Amino acid sequence: MSGKPALAVTVDMDEWYHCRWATGSPRSRWRTTEAFFRDRYGADCPAGEIREPMARVLALFTRHGVRATFFILGEMAQAYPDLVRDVVAAGHEVACHGMHHVDLGERQAFTDDLRRAKGILEDVSGQAVTGFRAPNLILRPWVLDILHDLGFAYDSSVCPSRALFGKYEGLSEAPQTPYRPAAGDPARRGGHPVVEIPIPAFPVLKLPAATGIMTRVAGSWWxxxxxxxxxxxxxxxxxxxxxxxAPAPKFPGKPLKVRLFLRRTGPWLERTLDRLLRDLNVRLLTAGELAAETAEKYPCA
Known part of the structure; x- marks a missing residue:
């Protein structure tokens, strides 16, 4: 192992209509993805908008020798099994993003959906799926125990940000670097069997930093x-x-907050990621590899 810091580059393989302002939460523009499909496509299934940007993502990683981790929804694996196999063929890790991109619900429904999604992803990818990231990064204290029961080795849902839009509640003091969380409190260090791979926040202000969304909205310096x-x-x-x-989707009546959320989608972010991957002097690992290093560094209590 070299003295360089480790970076896990990860991708949430969902589409723009999975965003909370569009579907998946009580205040969404469309009540469900099915309602969105009918309104947008006149159909009952997605229209393949993700295919072209997925090809660009895979090409970006090939240019920079990145082996990434793709957190994939169960419903996306069902709709695009060929894309999941493309991810595997390119040498990347497949991890789980839940069955559907909706805010975390009650415990039993979450367990059932997660078990189903994990099974679908493993069947399609041929990989053991050991990583999880919650849709919308909404986490509850009991999630880690369920992940352990279902055979997951790590979670990547914590962002040590102040609470924002119903997200990140109780996580502002969480560590910025990989750790073992405490039982019943993912924001504290402890000895839980499931390792946490957090998403860094901006210092002092405690707002998300290492995300595509904040890179676009606040700028690459952020x-x-x-x-x-x-x-x-x-x-x-x-x-x-x-x-x-990909270019921002076009539809009428786009509110200011949505226009801000979609700011600089397309070539700007692709160029920014190109520069970032070129400039960083790091060891590039999958999230699973980083979790394994963390588990070795902090043995389970």
Whole structure:
């Protein structure tokens, strides 16, 4: 192992319509993805908008020799099994993003959906799926125990940000670098069997930093400061979505907050990621590899 800090580059393989402002939460523009499909496509299934940006993401990683981790929805694996196999063929890790991109519900429904999604992803990918990231990064204290029961080795749902839009509640004091969380409290260090790979936040302000969304909205300097701070401590994680390197979707009546959320999607972010991957002096690992190093560094209590 070299003295360079470790970086896990990760991708949430969902589409723009999975965003909370569009579907998946009580205040969404469309009540369900099915309602969105009918309204947008006149059909009952997705229209393949993700295919072109996924090809660009895979090409980006090939250019920079990145082996990434793709957190994939069960419903996306059902709709696009060929894309999941493309991810595997390119040497990347498949991890679980839940069955559907909806806010975390009650415990039993979550367990059932997670078990189903894990099974689908393993069947399609041929990989053991050991990583999880909650849709919308909404986490509850009991999630880690369920992950352990279902055979997951790590989670990547914590962002040590102040509470924002119903997200990140109780997580502002969480570590910025990979750790073992405490039982019943994912924001504290402890000895839980499931390792946490957090998403770095911007110092002092405590807002998300190492994400495609904040890179676009706040600028690349914001991402570099937040990511750099975590890397100086030894390891970090960055994530983005395929739709972020595609042109923003067009539809009437787009509110200001949605226009801001979709700011600089397309070539701008792709160029920014190109520069970021070129400039960083890091060891590039999958999230699973980073979790394994963390587990070895912090033995389970």
């Amino acid at each position: 991402c570099r400061i937040g990511l750099g701070r975590a890397l100086r401590k030894g390891a970090a994680c960055y994530y983005f979505h395929p739709y972020e390197i």
